[in-house]
Amino acid sequence: MGANGSGNGAAGGWSPGLRESALFDRNAIAEIQRKAREGIYDIRGFGAKRKVPHFDDLLLLGASVSRYPLEGYRERCDTSVTLGDRFAREPIELEIPITIAGMSFGALSAPAKEALGRGASAMGTSTTTGDGGMTPEERGHSDKLVYQLLPSRYGMNPDDLRRADAIEVVVGQGAKPGGGGMLLGQKISDRVAEMRDLPKGVDQRSACRHPDWTGPDDLEIKIGELREITDWRVPIYVKMAASRPYFDVALAAKAGADVIVLDGMEGGTAATQDVFIEHVGIPLLAAIPEAVESLKDLGLHRKVQLVVSGGIRSGADAAKALALGADAVSVGVAAMIAIGDNDPALEAEYAKIGTAAGFYDDWQAGQDPAGISTQDEALAARFDPELGGRRLANYLRAMVLEIQTLARACGKSDVRNLEPEDLVSLTIEAAAMARVPLAGTKWIPGLDEDD
C-alpha cells in the first residue's frame, strides 16, 4: 500500500461541515477507489494496522505491602531460557528471552540478514531463516540459527539441516493463517532464483500446505524423520498461526514438538494480502492463555517451551507475555525497525516512492530505501550490517532491561517467574481474552469464580 494507505498521516484540520464517516473513513474510501482502478486486492508487508486488544490493555501489579520487590540494578533477575530440552541432545541456551523471528533471504537483503545475525549473537539469542534457505552470511554471523522447514522447501537441504542449531517446522504464520506466500518477481535476483531453483523474475509462490504430510499424525512422523536425519541432536520447533491455539498446540505437542512458536494475528510478513493481515487469526493476547491451558492440560507447560510472537514492541509487551505463561517472545517487525526500517532520515527517499517514514509497508516491492526488504544491489549496498547489528543489540538490550525492571518490581528473581497473578486488565475485552481480572475487580469475564 502506498500513499493511499497512509491517509491517516495526511494533514488537514477540521472545517465546519466536514464530518468524516467512521465507517467510510479516508482509508476505506481510498481502498475502494484503488480496487476500482486496479481490480485486485492489496498486497503489502508489515503486520496488522487495525487496533486489537493488546498488551497495552494490561498492567502489571508492582509490589507493595503484600508483595516484596527486588532491588533494581542490584539483585539478580535471570533472563536465560533453555529451549528444546524435551527430546534434543543439544537444546538451545538463550541468554535473553527474546528471539529473532523467521525472515527469508529473498524478502530481506543479505546484509539485513547479516545484521540480524550480528545483533542476535551479540545478545546471546537466536535468529531464524525463512523461505529460501540458509545463506553462508547468515550462518556465519548467527551463533544460534533456527532453520525453517516450510511448505515450499525452497533451498531446503540436509547439509543446512545438520548445520542448524534448531529446526522450525512452519505450519502457519500469524499474518496469514491458512495462507501461503508469494515473493514477487521483482525481488527474484540471480542469487535468489538459484537458491530457489526457479527462473529469475518469476513470482515464487510458497504453498500453504506441506507437500509430504497433511495432518497431525503425519506431522508426528515428519518430526521423527527430521530427528533421524539430525541424529536427535537439535530441537524441533513447530510454528503456527494463532487461530485455534488450544487444539493446535495440543496436537503439535502430541506430535513431539520440543518448542511451540505461536504467532498472533499482529505478526508481520514480507508480503501478503491486506485482507489476510487484518482479518484472519486472533490476537496474541487471546492466544497465549489458550496455548498455556493446552500445555498444562497435557502436563507439558515449561516442558514444551512456548515462544510467542506478533506485535511485540517493548520490554513491557514481553514481560506481559511471559507473565501469561510464555517462555520467550520473538520479534520480527520490531527487529526490522531496529536495524533501520522506516527511518525518518530517509524521509525524502520514502517520498519518492509515494510513502513516508513511519508508514512504509511495501516490503513486497523491493524498493526499500533502507536496503532491508530488497534484492536491489544498489539499495542493499546502502545498508551497513555492522551498524544494523549494533542497533539490534541495543534494542534487545533495552528491552531486556525493561523486562528485568518490571520483573524486579513484581518481586521476581527470574523473568519467567512473572505470572498471571501479576496482571490486571484495563478493558473487559482484554480481561476476557487474557483471563486476568479487570483492574480494581476480581472479575474475569467468561470464568466463574470456581474456575
Place this chain on the structure above:
Amino acid sequence: MSTETALEVVDLSQTSVRELNQRLHDAASGGPQAWQVVHPGGLHSIAAGLDAPLDVDIDGHVGYYCAGMNKEATVRIHGNAGVGLAENIMSGSVVVDGDASQSAGATGHGGLVVIRGNASTRCGISMKGVNIVVGGDVGNLSAFMAQKGALVVCGDAGEALGDSIYETHIYVRGSVASLGADCIEKEIGEFHAGELSGLLEESGVDADPGEFRRYGTARRLYNFDIDNAGDY
C-alpha cells in the same frame, strides 16, 4: 576414509530404526558401504538422511519417508513404500520394486527415483531437480508446482497433472485424465527425446520412448496478472 566391502545385515525386528540410521550415518566417515536391511515391517524413516555413497538393499515394505533427503546413496526397496519416499532427495538413487504412496520424490533437488509399480497422488510435488521414473500410473496432482527435473510416467496420469508447473519436463506414455493450470502438451524435440531415452535406460524400465507425449509449462501464470485470475 577406510571402507569395507563386506555386506552388513541389519534386522529391524531386532534393531531399532534409530540404531540403523545412526550406523548408516556413521558409515559416511568409514565402515561398511554395502547394507542389507531385513524385516523393515513398514517402519518410518528407514535410511533417512544418508550422506555417503552407500549401497542399501531393503527386503520388504517401508513406511513414510524412506531414504528422505538422500545424498549419494543407492537405496533399493524390494517391496512397497509409504508416504514421502525419498522426499527432498539431493543425489544418489532410490528404487522401489513395488508401489509408492503419496508424495513420492516430493521437493527432490537431484538424483533419481525409480518406482517400478504405481505411484499415488502428488508424485513429484514441488520437485526441484530430481528425475522420477514411474513404471506404472501416477495419481492426481502429480508434479504439482514442479520446478525442475523430469517426471516419466510409463502408465497413465491422474487429474490435474502438472498443476501450476514451472520448468519440470513431464513424459507420459498412457492417458492423462486432465492437465492442471498452466500445464500444456508440448512437442518432443531432440533434447527431450534424448532426456527421455536416457532416463528410461538409466532406470532400467523397458518402454519405447516413441510412445510418450510431453507436457510442460505454458508460462502464462509466471507473473500474477489479474486477467488470469480465473485460471489459478
